[in-house]
Amino acid sequence: MRHVALPVGSLLLFLVLWQLLAASGTWSETLVPSPAKVWDAFVDVSTTHDGVRGYNGTTLIEHLGISLRRIAFGAGIGVAAGVVFGLLMGTVGWVRSLFEPWITFLRTLPPLAYFSLLIIWLGINEEPKVTLLAVAAFPPVAVSTTAAVAAVPKSLIEAARALGGSRWDVIRDVVVPSALPETLTGVRLAVGVAYSSLVAAELVNGLPGIGGMVKDAANYNNTPVVVVGIIAIGVSGLIIDGLLLRLERMVVPWRGRT
Known part of the structure; x- marks a missing residue:
């Protein structure tokens, strides 16, 4: 109950403070819209209203889906390259x-x-966006994998070699599980770094896309x-991080227990 009550309570408190701040008149509604205004904007960009479909002809879920696809490709490439380089460097x-x-x-x-340089090299279509996300996601995986491989106990490696394991056997059966x-x-x-780079990746020709929607709305002071x-x-970042955390618990259930 406590694990549910605390987040819900903090959310309700945040909404109350937000409403009080918006109603105080300290800032104009353009700068600090009320929760009701943001809810109306959410309904508008999620549905078809007055003959207008979503935002710029695309609904919110479609904007988000396009951005998630970019993150999946970009972060996927960066993660794969980071793991390979991390194993090699370690x-x-x-x-x-x-x-x-x-x-x-x-x-x-x-x-x-370096985004401007990527645009010069790759144009303004999908290539610079995916490349930016891949470059952003690459270093954290490479650094963590390198450190994990270097921290594998030497005794385990020596024991595997003493039992006749080849270099590949040691990497596959000892190094990779220990570093996982x-x-x-x-x-x-x-993935978190890729998310933080999303709006930057969609600064140019980012529509449709959730980051492009944010940038375009900001150009017109459409704060809601x-x-x-x-x-x-x-919210989508929280969901994906929760899924990754669940995957981690499934793949390495021994973590924190040994």
């Missing part, structure tokens, strides 16, 4: 020395720093639609 010393500075350099860059918990944590972080888009991104 097991081969010279590979780590060669690539680790570049990955650290890439990890410190904000997405907007931290790698999955890196995957969760990578901006808030609806932010809430949609946040």
Whole structure:
């Protein structure tokens, strides 16, 4: 009951404070719309009203679905590349020395720093958006996998080799299972970073898309639609993170117990 009551109570408290702030008149309704205005905007962008379908001819769920597809492709590529590079850097010393500075350099860059360059190289269609999300998701997985592989107990590796295991057998049966918990944590972080880069990825030619909807609505000071888009991104992010956490518990049920 407590696990349910506390989040619900905090949400209700937030809504009450939001309503009081909007009703106080401290800021104009354009800057701080009331919850009722945001709800009306949510209904408008989710349905067809006055002959207008959703926002810019696309409903909210369709905007969100298109953005999630971009994140799935981009983050999927970044995660796969991060796992491969992490395994290589964790097991081969010279590979780590060669690539680790570049990955650290890439990890410190904000997405907007190189998005313009991606547009110059790849145009304004889907390619720069997916590439940006892939580049954003790559470093967290690579770093966490590298650290996890490097932290595998040497005694386990030596025992596997003493039992006749080849290099591949050691990686498959010892290194990967030992590194998997931290790698999955890196995957969760990578998806979060991809989500935080979503609006940046859809700054140019982002419609249809939830980030593009937020950017376009902001251009016209349509604050209720901006808030609806932010809430949609946040709620979908919570759901996906919960699914990833559930997957982690299924794949590595021993984590925290040994």
